[in-house]
Amino acid sequence: MTRLETTLRGLRDQRRAGLVPFVTAGYPDRATTALLLPALARAGAVAIELGVPFSDPLADGPALQEASQVALESGTHLGHVLELVRGFNEVPLVVMTYANPVLAYGAERFARDAAAAGLDGVIVSDLPPEERADVWDALAAAGLATIPLVAPTTAPQRLPLLLARAAGFVYCVSRTGVTGDGRAFAAELDGLVDAVRRGCDLPVGIGFGVTDEEKARFVAARAEAVIVGAAIARVIGRGGAVVGNVEEFVRGLARATSEVRKEP
Numbered sequence: 001m002t003r004l005e006t007t008l009r010g011l012r013d014q015r016r017a018g019l020v021p022f023v024t025a026g027y028p029d030r031a032t033t034a035l036l037l038p039a040l041a042r043a044g045a046v047a048i049e050l051g052v053p054f055s056d057p058l059a060d061g062p063a064l065q066e067a068s069q070v071a072l073e074s075g076t077h078l079g080h081v082l083e084l085v086r087g088f089n090e091v092p093l094v095v096m097t098y099a100n101p102v103l104a105y106g107a108e109r110f111a112r113d114a115a116a117a118g119l120d121g122v123i124v125s126d127l128p129p130e131e132r133a134d135v136w137d138a139l140a141a142a143g144l145a146t147i148p149l150v151a152p153t154t155a156p157q158r159l160p161l162l163l164a165r166a167a168g169f170v171y172c173v174s175r176t177g178v179t180g181d182g183r184a185f186a187a188e189l190d191g192l193v194d195a196v197r198r199g200c201d202l203p204v205g206i207g208f209g210v211t212d213e214e215k216a217r218f219v220a221a222r223a224e225a226v227i228v229g230a231a232i233a234r235v236i237g238r239g240g241a242v243v244g245n246v247e248e249f250v251r252g253l254a255r256a257t258s259e260v261r262k263e264p
Contacts, residue, residue: 002145004092004120004168007046008203008224015262017220018046019254020205022096022229023236023246024067025050025084026076032242033084039247041090044254049123049227052081052097058126063233078105086117094121094147094168099132107135111142121145121168129165136165147171147205150196152188159199169203169225170196174210185209185218193222213256220260228253 001009011018021040025033033050040048053071057064078101085093095114102110102124114122122144129136129148139146145168150159152173163170172192174185186192193204206219207227219226228250235249236242 002092002120002143002168004047004094004145005203007092008169008205011046011224012203015264017224017226017257017260017262019044019216019250019257020047020049020094020207020225020227021045021232021250021253022049022051022207022227023232024053024064024071025081026053026071026074027067027233028070028236028239028242029074030076030080030084032236034087035243036246037084037088037093038090039243040250043247043250044258045091045250047092047094047120047225049094049096049229050081050084051229052078052095052101054098054101057098061230063230063237066237067233077101078110082113082117082119085114085119089118092120093118094123094145095119096123096125099124099127099135102135103132107132107138111138111144115142115144119144121147123147123149123171125149129161140167145169149173150192152186152192154192156195159195163196163200163202166200166202169205170200171227172196172204172206172223174206174208174219185215190222210253213252216253216256217260220257221262226253226257 053068057068147168148162148166149171203224205225205227206223210228211231216226235246
C-alpha cells in the first residue's frame, strides 16, 4: 500500500477529508513549480497532483489548457516532471498525464524512473484499463498506484473493469464537461460515489468544479480527497506574488475541507 492510500485511508477512519491540489509542472515556470510544491504542503495539502503538460489536454478547460501551453513553450517534458518529484517528499505525489507522454518516454522506463523518484501514483486520463496492458502492468509492477477516473456517465457494467485496475484511490469526476467549468455538480454524483464504495474498498476523491470553500465542503462530505486544479491555475495566471497567493488560497480550501466531519 502506497503512502497515498495510507494517508487517505487514515482520513476515512477519522471521517475526515483532505485537500489534494493540482498544479501543472512548468506553469508559470519550472522554478516556480518547485517552490509551489512545499507551499502547497505548508498550506495543508494531504497530497498533490502534478500535471504533465500535454498539447491536447481534452479533459481540461481554458485555465489548465493555458497552463499546459505555457509549460510546453518553455520546454517542460516528462523528464522535468520526474525531476520535480525527486526533489520533494513532504506529502504523497501523484502525476496526472495523458498516454502519449508515457508512451514516448517508454512505459517500463517511466514506471521504473517514477518509482525511483518517489512518486506514489499515476493517473493516465485518456488510457482505458482494457487498452495497453503493458503500460498498466508496468506501473503496477513498479509499485505505483494506478488511479482510475469514473464519471456520472460511466456505465454500471463498466465500473467493475475500472475498479479492478484501481489502487491508491478512485477519482470520481463530479460532472460531465471539462475542468474549471463553474456548473453545479451532477445530480448523479452521490449515486456514483455510492457505487464506487460498493464496488471496492479504496478511498474516494472528487474533482472537477471545486472552485471555492463552499464547494470544497460539499465534496469533503462525500469523499476523502477534495481535488482542486483549475481554480489554482487561475490564481497563478493572475501573476504577482504567485507562491504566496497560491499558498493563501489553498490554505483556505484546506481549512474548509478539514472542518467537515462525516456522520458515523
